[in-house]
Amino acid sequence: MTESNLTINFGPQHPAAHGVLRLIIEMDGEVVKNLDPHIGLLHRGTEKLAEIKPYNHSIGYMDRMDYVSMMCCEHPYVLAIEKLLDITPPKRAQYIRVMFDEITRLMNHLLWLGCHGLDIGAMALFLYCFREREDLYDCYEAVSGARMHATYYRPGGVYRDLPDQMPKYQANRYISEKKVKRLNYNREGSLLDFIDDFTARFPSLVDEYETLLTDNRIWKQRTVDIGVVTPERAKDLGFTGPMLRGSGIQWDLRRKQPYEVYEELDFLIPIGLNGDCYDRYLVRVEEMRQSNNIIQQCTQWLRDNPGPVIIEDNRYASPKRSDMKHDMESLIYHFKLFTEGYSVPKGEVYSAIEHPKGEFGVFLMSDGANMPYRMKVRPPSFAHLAAIDEMSKGHMLADVVSIIGTLDIVFGEIDR
Amino acid sequence: MDKNSNINIIKNKLAEFNLAFLDNQQNVILQIDQANLINVCKILKTDSGLDYSMLIDVCAVDYLTYGEADWITNDATKSGYSRAVKQTIIPDADETFLKRFAVFYQLLSISHNKRLTLKVFTTEINPPSVPSINKIWNSANWFEREAFDLMGIHFKGHPNLTRILTDYGFIGHPFRKDFPTNGNLEVVYDEDKEQVIYQPVSISTRPSVPKVIRDKNDRK
Numbered sequence: 001m002t003e004s005n006l007t008i009n010f011g012p013q014h015p016a017a018h019g020v021l022r023l024i025i026e027m028d029g030e031v032v033k034n035l036d037p038h039i040g041l042l043h044r045g046t047e048k049l050a051e052i053k054p055y056n057h058s059i060g061y062m063d064r065m066d067y068v069s070m071m072c073c074e075h076p077y078v079l080a081i082e083k084l085l086d087i088t089p090p091k092r093a094q095y096i097r098v099m100f101d102e103i104t105r106l107m108n109h110l111l112w113l114g115c116h117g118l119d120i121g122a123m124a125l126f127l128y129c130f131r132e133r134e135d136l137y138d139c140y141e142a143v144s145g146a147r148m149h150a151t152y153y154r155p156g157g158v159y160r161d162l163p164d165q166m167p168k169y170q171a172n173r174y175i176s177e178k179k180v181k182r183l184n185y186n187r188e189g190s191l192l193d194f195i196d197d198f199t200a201r202f203p204s205l206v207d208e209y210e211t212l213l214t215d216n217r218i219w220k221q222r223t224v225d226i227g228v229v230t231p232e233r234a235k236d237l238g239f240t241g242p243m244l245r246g247s248g249i250q251w252d253l254r255r256k257q258p259y260e261v262y263e264e265l266d267f268l269i270p271i272g273l274n275g276d277c278y279d280r281y282l283v284r285v286e287e288m289r290q291s292n293n294i295i296q297q298c299t300q301w302l303r304d305n306p307g308p309v310i311i312e313d314n315r316y317a318s319p320k321r322s323d324m325k326h327d328m329e330s331l332i333y334h335f336k337l338f339t340e341g342y343s344v345p346k347g348e349v350y351s352a353i354e355h356p357k358g359e360f361g362v363f364l365m366s367d368g369a370n371m372p373y374r375m376k377v378r379p380p381s382f383a384h385l386a387a388i389d390e391m392s393k394g395h396m397l398a399d400v401v402s403i404i405g406t407l408d409i410v411f412g413e414i415d416r
Numbered sequence: 417m418d419k420n421s422n423i424n425i426i427k428n429k430l431a432e433f434n435l436a437f438l439d440n441q442q443n444v445i446l447q448i449d450q451a452n453l454i455n456v457c458k459i460l461k462t463d464s465g466l467d468y469s470m471l472i473d474v475c476a477v478d479y480l481t482y483g484e485a486d487w488i489t490n491d492a493t494k495s496g497y498s499r500a501v502k503q504t505i506i507p508d509a510d511e512t513f514l515k516r517f518a519v520f521y522q523l524l525s526i527s528h529n530k531r532l533t534l535k536v537f538t539t540e541i542n543p544p545s546v547p548s549i550n551k552i553w554n555s556a557n558w559f560e561r562e563a564f565d566l567m568g569i570h571f572k573g574h575p576n577l578t579r580i581l582t583d584y585g586f587i588g589h590p591f592r593k594d595f596p597t598n599g600n601l602e603v604v605y606d607e608d609k610e611q612v613i614y615q616p617v618s619i620s621t622r623p624s625v626p627k628v629i630r631d632k633n634d635r636k
Contacts (some may be wrong), residue, residue: 238555
């Protein structure tokens with residue numbers, strides 16, 4: 001009697017699938033023989049929608065690409081428009097962008113660490129990571145009014161300057177004065193004070209995560225030598241970001257093709273040696289420490305250098321509300337900007353940044369109109385997920401969960 | 417390394433092919449003939465002086481309505497704007513013209529820290545097709561499937577050219593310019609049949625902001 005392979009369906013609604021991923025897995029006993037991902041269940045046609053609305057209207061859609069690292073998705077889109085318009089934002093805006101890119105990187109890696117841990121059996125870590133993420137969401141809220149989908153970056157700078165005070169908790173029937181005082185201890189000053197307080201305690205928190213995982217026997221059994229990718233294959237498969245660095249290739253756009261003010265900042269690029277899940281875990285944890293470092297440098301610079309945060313060219317940036325009260329030109333510029341938008345010179349441009357997951361790029365094509373002729377997003381997770389078949393072959397079914405975790409996929413950007 | 421020296425290196429290495437460098441502010445865009453695509457890509461990847469070891473992205477573009485606007489602003493300066501918005505006239509899709517579809521490839525060289533954009537027009541019609549470069553860079557696999565799904569470009573020699581982002585059983589290629597933004601079919605729950613059914617969409621496309629093209633000197 002011969003035994004035939006078993007085909008199983010995994011997802012699309014499965015907590016370990018990190019979104020709406022459907023896998024058709026062909027199994028030989030416990031071993032994966034073939035794995036066919038079905039994606040597109042979250043396809044919203046963002047790129048098509050961008051073709052029928054002015055450039056600025058699509059910034060908010062970019063937040064919804066990778067919905068766990070929102071501002072990093074706005075960044076390449078805004079950079080692409082700036083390249084076509086040939087404008088440069090003020091230095092303070094560039095520092096603010098870099099600071100929020102790094103805050104976003106922490107948010108992304110914290111979510112990744114928590115969920116990856118949860119997937120392979122480390123429950124407590126998830127709670128710790130989300131505790132810290134909450135503070136970072138408060139930073140988003142303080143600066144843009146929205147906890148997730150900020151729409152904060154604009155062509156020519158950022159929407160507004162950093163606030164002088166943080167939103168505070170208030171006492172009510174359920175929260176006593178005493179507790180409110182404890183919750184508000186780091187919210188008495190400005191946003192920068194709040195961030196400084198966070199960055200001062202964050203390294204010790206990362207130490208805490210590491211004591212739970214790095215030398216943990218179960219963690220190592222689940223990740224060491226799982227999903228090994230050689231440097232050559234990593235390049236061939238289009239890996240970027242921590243996936244590429246985990247395989248030992250020193251490649252980081254922040255260092256190699258610097259944008260904004262990364263040239264002026266001091267940070268290190270961690271790389272892995274073996275290209276397995278464990279190395280990618282180590283790379284991402286070290287990246288959190290380096291991001292923390294960058295944020296500290298940015299807050300220091302931002303304290304010392306006040307100034308404008310968006311260009312003063314009224315064709316691309318809204319005039320001040322106070323000017324509009326008495327100046328007719330400003331009123332006209334305001335009206336034209338928010339109804340028709342600005343026309344962008346003809347051309348094609350590709351701009352990419354080092355997104356927490358890898359290289360996030362936007363290919364933008366203009367025919368001279370006030371809306372893009374074609375906009376194409378290059379999502380890092382798309383290339384990573386394409387390799388899941390190759391990475392999982394020959395592993396156990398339980399290892400597929402480890403591999404999905406290490407890929408750090410988010411369906412907002414894969415399906416677009 | 418500046419842009420011109422980069423162009424010169426590529427020109428030397430690829431002297432035998434018909435190349436056109438497009439003027440662009442930021443990226444180096446190299447336009448090549450479809451017939452040369454495979455050979456050029458092989459050289460770009462394997463030559464140690466070029467070493468474009470990574471294919472970052474594949475993007476298909478439909479040039480059907482390129483440069484057409486809802487409002488002709490230059491005429492309107494003399495005559496004033498009409499209140500109505502003229503719907504962009506989309507030429508008959510069967511009217512075949514060879515320069516309708518192009519594919520852009522974003523290449524990256526890690527060792528030389530350089531980027532290059534390749535542009536190829538599809539020269540065959542119905543279906544428009546280009547050779548697949550999946551054998552040269554494996555990352556092309558899903559990107560080509562995506563371009564096939566959304567734009568209907570056939571990549572000849574692709575191992576599994578199936579739909580990837582659209583629904584099971586979807587008809588048409590949604591990112592083509594003659595495909596309406598609101599789609600053709602919508603999904604509703606039918607109470608009589610007690611199941612989810614597909615039916616023709618009940619909405620029509622209405623531009624909320626008209627597309628206008630303004631010259632450089634128009635507002636300066």
